[in-house]
Amino acid sequence: MEVQDTRENILRVAKDVFFKKGLSGARMQEIADLAGINKAMLHYYFTSKEQLFNVVFENAFQIFAGHIIHLLNGDGSLEKKIDLYIDYTIDSLKKSPGITVFVINELNTNPERITGMFAGEGLIDLSLFKRQVQEQYGEEIDAEMLFLDMVSLCIYPFIAQPIFKRLMKIDEAAFEALMNQRKGWLKKRLLNNL
């Protein structure tokens, strides 16, 4: 197998294992087994478990934060932005439901990471969003609260997915359908209130 293939393959299965078990719960042996290689090979491509984890985490954080960046820095009216954010976030999380718990958990375990993640560019910044809310709705709507609402409403159902599925007595497919239906519900609820 070519270098690139092996490396990509490791990252693919490492993602699955780290998503499920976190940094401390994951085992290099399991990653090696799933990748069809042995532990020595893992250390040939990645110097340590932590380094491998960091690569996986940074990829995941890009996707996770992408939703928010998309919302904050997108073009168009507030209504259009919110509309797009809902579709983008829910569709994206349907494909990779474990990503939120993974990122949140790591950021909780290892809060120093946050500073590093936000240091990059000025990409993650609420000020444009705030200005837009103010211009269109004045003081009546609190931009920070609206932002908290949007993010919460879209993301939390995926975080608590195992509980909700049990509570509502539905399976994987029904949950996905519920999330699709939720897009319309959220647009009505969020936009009608503005």
Place this chain on the structure above:
Amino acid sequence: MEVQDTRENILRVAKDVFFKKGLSGARMQEIADLAGINKAMLHYYFTSKEQLFNVVFENAFQIFAGHIIHLLNGDGSLEKKIDLYIDYTIDSLKKSPGITVFVINELNTNPERITGMFAGEGLIDLSLFKRQVQEQYGEEIDAEMLFLDMVSLCIYPFIAQPIFKRLMKIDEAAFEALMNQRKGWLKKRLLNNL
């Protein structure tokens, strides 16, 4: 120190350590140090790390699920219930912000737990809530969606607390104030829409 004191003391510090690092990340040595005893004593009171963890988890889950049980099975009108749920949940999470990530993460790592947790009584059941919504608002409001909204809006800000604090450039105290302010905001937003 008396038996009860030592045991309670262990549970208190074990909670802190497990909340921060999870099952696999926690170290018996650290728990022993913080409790002011040695590892042998830990195993005198709790047969294994997993057993200690289970006790901590079950206590935490009671608190976590208490919010929802409170909502689902409470007395009074829907409006009153929602009002109470918001106050109860936000006040409770302010006191123990780490609990949500802890519970969610463990349920994600170890999904078999969910069945056990729900098996107990018929306490966690959406049907009363659904009936109440239907009676008061007919088909216009989707009870499951409304339920998802309430829980998401109250809980998610605490889960993503480290990120939000960084994003909004506020400290611990300001975050708490924001959550207090949020109670009023949520009541207006949720109840005006019904």
Place this chain on the structure above:
DNA sequence: GTCTATACTCTGATAGAC
């Protein structure tokens, strides 16, 4: 690039004295 074998550390758990 890939493997086998192994070194070495960490950590959960127990034995046994007091």
Place this chain on the structure above:
DNA sequence: GTCTATCAGAGTATAGAC
């Protein structure tokens, strides 16, 4: 009930042959 000392297993990482 509490401690010291120690064992046994697991798990990361590396040496070195091919």
